[in-house]
Amino acid sequence: MTENELSYKIIGAAIEVHKNLGVGLLENAYETALTYELKLQGFNVKQQVSLPLKYKEIIVENAYKIDLIVENKVIIEVKSVLELHPIFHSQLLTYLKQTDIRLGLLINFNTELIKYGIHRIVNKLINE
Numbered sequence: 001m002t003e004n005e006l007s008y009k010i011i012g013a014a015i016e017v018h019k020n021l022g023v024g025l026l027e028n029a030y031e032t033a034l035t036y037e038l039k040l041q042g043f044n045v046k047q048q049v050s051l052p053l054k055y056k057e058i059i060v061e062n063a064y065k066i067d068l069i070v071e072n073k074v075i076i077e078v079k080s081v082l083e084l085h086p087i088f089h090s091q092l093l094t095y096l097k098q099t100d101i102r103l104g105l106l107i108n109f110n111t112e113l114i115k116y117g118i119h120r121i122v123n124k125l126i127n128e
Contacts, residue, residue: 003073003103006043010070011118013037014107018114023080030109031067031078044071051098066095075104079117084108089121096123 001009017033031047038045046069053063068076077092084106092104101123108117 001071001073006071006074007103007105007120009041009043010034010038010074010076010105013041014105014109014118015114018109018117021109023110023112025080025109027067027078027080027109030080030107034076034078034107035068038068038070045069053098064095064098066099069099069101073101073103075099075101077104077106079106079108080110081108082110084117084119089119092121093123096121097125 013034016037017030021029021033035045035047047067049066049069050062051064051066053060066075067078070076075092075095077088077095079088088106092106096102096104103123104121106119106121107114108119111117
């Protein structure tokens with residue numbers, strides 16, 4: 001399954017979660033529910049993935065945590081905020097670059113219509 005096909009399924013799962021839970025919950029609730037929906041569809045989902053960061057000659061253990069990685073092809077950053085700050089986009093792009101994954105979805109569940117809370121971020125540094 002391509003990243004685009006996978007993202008279509010992920011967005012469908014996010015819509016299902018939003019439809020059932022609504023707005024106003026903590027990010028962990030949405031992340032757990034989304035993980036459940038994706039696993040129901042048979043996807044391999046890793047949750048709260050800690051990754052080290054290489055800085056010059058040192059390794060910084062647990063430098064960052066990725067909310068979800070689906071099929072080792074798509075990173076999902078889950079938010080439940082009033083407004084998405086541009087730093088969230090940069091954060092997801094950094095995760096994509098550090099893992100050599102092409103596609104990320106930034107999903108803010110704290111929106112009246114979930115379609116306004118979904119943003120695709122593409123790592124353009126990946127060679128085909």
